[in-house]
Amino acid sequence: MLTLYFSPGASSMAAHIALHETGAPFEARVISLKNKQQRESAYLSLNPEGKVPLLLIDGRALTEVAGILFYLAKRFPEARLMPDDIEGQARAVSWMSYVASTLHPARRVSVDNARRVFLEADRKLGPGGWALGAYSVADIHLFRLFWRFVGYAEPDPKDYPNLFAHHAMMMGRPAVQRTIADEAAVGYELP
Numbered sequence: 001m002l003t004l005y006f007s008p009g010a011s012s013m014a015a016h017i018a019l020h021e022t023g024a025p026f027e028a029r030v031i032s033l034k035n036k037q038q039r040e041s042a043y044l045s046l047n048p049e050g051k052v053p054l055l056l057i058d059g060r061a062l063t064e065v066a067g068i069l070f071y072l073a074k075r076f077p078e079a080r081l082m083p084d085d086i087e088g089q090a091r092a093v094s095w096m097s098y099v100a101s102t103l104h105p106a107r108r109v110s111v112d113n114a115r116r117v118f119l120e121a122d123r124k125l126g127p128g129g130w131a132l133g134a135y136s137v138a139d140i141h142l143f144r145l146f147w148r149f150v151g152y153a154e155p156d157p158k159d160y161p162n163l164f165a166h167h168a169m170m171m172g173r174p175a176v177q178r179t180i181a182d183e184a185a186v187g188y189e190l191p
C-alpha cells in the first residue's frame with residue numbers, strides 16, 4: 001500500500017506525477033503548509049523534518065523527492081522512468097541531486113539568483129528534449145522546479161528556450177495533466 005502526503009504545487013508534485021506515471025494505486029493525503037499541518041505531531045512522527053513529500057510504503061516512511069522518484073522508477077520498471085544501464089541510472093541520480101541541491105534552494109537567496117541558476121540549467125539541459133535522451137524521473141524532478149519558477153519569476157521564454165520546450169513536453173503528458181488537475185482541485189497555497 002502506497003500513501004503520498006502532498007501539498008498542491010509543492011515539491012511533492014514530482015512524486016505525485018511519478019505515481020500517476022506508474023498507474024499504481026495509491027492513497028493521497030493533503031498536508032496544508034499554510035495551516036502548518038507539517039508541524040503537527042502526528043505528521044512529525046512520520047517525518048521529523050516536517051516537509052512534503054512523504055511516501056508511506058506499507059507504513060514505512062520514505063522522504064526526499066529524489067529517493068521517492070528512484071523507488072517508484074525501480075519498483076515499477078514497466079513505467080520506463082529510469083534507464084536500464086548503470087551509467088544512465090547514475091545520470092538520473094546526478095540530475096536529481098542537481099535539482100535538489102542547486103535548483104531548489106536558488107530562490108532562497110533571491111529571485112534574481114534563481115533566474116541566473118535556471119539560465120545555467122537551461123544550458124545544462126540543452127536543446128532536444130529529455131534530460132537523459134529518453135523520458136525519466138530526472139525530467140519529472142526538473143519540471144516541478146521549473147514549473148514553480150515560471151509561477152513566481154514569470155521568466156521570458158526567449159531566455160530559457162530549452163526549459164520552456166521541456167515544460168511543453170511535460171505538460172503534454174497525461175500523468176502531469178492529471179496531477180495538476182488533482183492538485184488544483186485541492187487548491188494552491190503557494191508563497
Ligand SMILES: N[C@@H](CCC(=O)N[C@@H](CS)C(=O)NCC(=O)O)C(=O)O
Nearest residue numbers: 010011050051052053064065066100
Ligand atoms: N529536500 C526535500 C525538500 C522538500 C521541501 O522543501 N518541501 C517543502 C515544500 S516545497 C516543505 O515541505 N516545506 C515545509 C516546511 O519547511 O515547513 C525534498 O527534495 O524532498
